[in-house]
Amino acid sequence: MEGRRRKMTEEGEGEGDDGAGIGGFARLPEECVARVLAFTTPRDTCRAGLVSAAFLSAAASDAVWANFLPPDCAQILSRAVRPLEYSSKKELYFRLCDPILVDDGGMSFHMERSTGKKCYMISQRTMSIIWSDHPQYWRRIHHPESRFAEVAELLSVCWLHIGGTIDSQLLSHRTTYAAYLVFKLAPDSYGLNSTSQFASVKLGAYALENSVSLQPDNNEDDSDDDDNGGGDDDNDSELEDDDESKDADEDDEEARRKKVKMCLREDGWLEVELGEFYNDEGDEGEVEIKLYETTELHWKRGLIIQGLDIRPKL
Known part of the structure; x- marks a missing residue:
C-alpha cells in the first residue's frame, strides 16, 4: 500500500485511478483548474x-488572480501617487498587499493578504483635528517611521476632538470593519487617559460609542477604586454592600473601557480600536469616525497622530 501511495505521488496518478483525486485533476485542462481556483481564496x-x-501553472495564472483583485482595481491604481510596475496579476496582488499612497498622499491603500479585503488609512492631513491650524496647540512634523509625509503632534489642548470620514463605497462589501487610531506618545505626554474620553463610529442608522484610553497608567486601578468608593478605604466594603447595583454598573463600564485600550502594532506604532461597523453593499454613505474629550477638559499633550486605520476585523 505504501508503495502504491509513493507511485501515485511521483507519477501524479496511480494504477486503477478512475479520475478522482490529484491524478484525475492533473488531466483537466489548465483553464478548468484555474476556474476552480478562482472560487477559492488567495x-x-x-x-x-x-x-x-499540474496545479502550479494554473495557480499563477492571470485568470485566477484577476478574480482576487478588487473590482475597482484600475481606479485605485489611477489614484496612486507613484505608478506600480508588475508583470502579472499575481505580482500586482502581492504588491497591493503593501501600503501604497493614494489621493496625493492623503490616504494609503492595501489589501489584507489572505483575503484580498480592502484596507485604508486616512492621514492626519485629511482628518479633522480641532485647533490643528493653531501652532500653539498642534504642529505638523516629519516622522521617519510614518508612511505619510507628516504627522500631527499635540502640544497642548484641553478640548480634544479629532475625526475622519471615508466613503463606504471604497470598502469591501459584506465585510465587518474596525477603525483604529494609529499614534505614538511623546516622552512628555500626559492627560490622555481620561474616563470621559470617547470614540464613536457611525454609518447610516448605525452608531457605536466606546470609552478609550490612549495612555497607560500604572495607578489606574487604585484611582478607580478611590473614585468608586467615594470615601475612606475602611468604608469601601460597606459602600459596596449598600449599593451593589451601582458597583455593577461601574464594573461594566470599567470592563468596556479596558477592552479598547491601546496596543502595539507590528510596525512599532500604537493603535486603539475606536469602533466597528458592517459595510453591506457600500451604499450607506460615509463612515464617520471620532475621538473626543470635551467634558472634563483636562490639559493634554504628546499625542502624535499618523492616521485612522480602517481594516477588516478578522
Whole structure:
C-alpha cells in the first residue's frame, strides 16, 4: 500500500485511478483548474500551487488572480501617487498587499493578504483635528517611521476632538470593519487617559460609542477604586454592600473601557480600536469616525497622530 501511495505521488496518478483525486485533476485542462481556483481564496490558491506541478501553472495564472483583485482595481491604481510596475496579476496582488499612497498622499491603500479585503488609512492631513491650524496647540512634523509625509503632534489642548470620514463605497462589501487610531506618545505626554474620553463610529442608522484610553497608567486601578468608593478605604466594603447595583454598573463600564485600550502594532506604532461597523453593499454613505474629550477638559499633550486605520476585523 505504501508503495502504491509513493507511485501515485511521483507519477501524479496511480494504477486503477478512475479520475478522482490529484491524478484525475492533473488531466483537466489548465483553464478548468484555474476556474476552480478562482472560487477559492488567495491563501488556498497559493497552497494548491504546492500540491502538484499540474496545479502550479494554473495557480499563477492571470485568470485566477484577476478574480482576487478588487473590482475597482484600475481606479485605485489611477489614484496612486507613484505608478506600480508588475508583470502579472499575481505580482500586482502581492504588491497591493503593501501600503501604497493614494489621493496625493492623503490616504494609503492595501489589501489584507489572505483575503484580498480592502484596507485604508486616512492621514492626519485629511482628518479633522480641532485647533490643528493653531501652532500653539498642534504642529505638523516629519516622522521617519510614518508612511505619510507628516504627522500631527499635540502640544497642548484641553478640548480634544479629532475625526475622519471615508466613503463606504471604497470598502469591501459584506465585510465587518474596525477603525483604529494609529499614534505614538511623546516622552512628555500626559492627560490622555481620561474616563470621559470617547470614540464613536457611525454609518447610516448605525452608531457605536466606546470609552478609550490612549495612555497607560500604572495607578489606574487604585484611582478607580478611590473614585468608586467615594470615601475612606475602611468604608469601601460597606459602600459596596449598600449599593451593589451601582458597583455593577461601574464594573461594566470599567470592563468596556479596558477592552479598547491601546496596543502595539507590528510596525512599532500604537493603535486603539475606536469602533466597528458592517459595510453591506457600500451604499450607506460615509463612515464617520471620532475621538473626543470635551467634558472634563483636562490639559493634554504628546499625542502624535499618523492616521485612522480602517481594516477588516478578522
